[in-house]
Amino acid sequence: MTEIKDADLQKIVDQVVSGLVNTPATSPVVESGLPSNQNVIAIGADHGGFDLKAVLIDFLAEKGYRVDDCGTFSKESVDYPDFAETVARKVASGKAWRGIMIDGAGIGSNMAANKVTGVRSAMCYDHATASNAREHNNANLLCLGAGLLGVSLVKQIVTTFLDTGFGGGRHAQRVDKIMEIEKRR
Numbered sequence: 001m002t003e004i005k006d007a008d009l010q011k012i013v014d015q016v017v018s019g020l021v022n023t024p025a026t027s028p029v030v031e032s033g034l035p036s037n038q039n040v041i042a043i044g045a046d047h048g049g050f051d052l053k054a055v056l057i058d059f060l061a062e063k064g065y066r067v068d069d070c071g072t073f074s075k076e077s078v079d080y081p082d083f084a085e086t087v088a089r090k091v092a093s094g095k096a097w098r099g100i101m102i103d104g105a106g107i108g109s110n111m112a113a114n115k116v117t118g119v120r121s122a123m124c125y126d127h128a129t130a131s132n133a134r135e136h137n138n139a140n141l142l143c144l145g146a147g148l149l150g151v152s153l154v155k156q157i158v159t160t161f162l163d164t165g166f167g168g169g170r171h172a173q174r175v176d177k178i179m180e181i182e183k184r185r
Contacts, residue, residue, distance in 0.1 A: 049102025106145035
């Protein structure tokens, strides 16, 4: 068996990620229970993130993504862990390519989502954290704090999170170590 050099592996990863990120959806729609594919974004929110979720659903559809709305569907008070778990399970099962969860601060949802095996959730609050979460940590779920971030900044964070590929290389070894922790639970 031929050993693959880091540079060659990086080229392969870049090609795969480029294909995933740059493949347009055939029809941007908002629906639930979508089949697994790279253009599906599972999104959820508690009552504090309800309004921002509505804005992001439209934003994501305009960008060509298919959106799986995991709730909540009103501003009535709900518990964010329920929705964070639903979004995380969609990502972990492959029914969604990426996930986005929104609550008041983003912290609780991030904690809940990271309890689901296979999820690497990151709470991001600017362009740099979104880029780092993807490039260095291969995060597959984004948590946002609706009470802390403006709509324009959130759109920038989401765009960066979805458009940034995983850097691989030395970061892959570290992500593997993170995933090994799940096996020791």
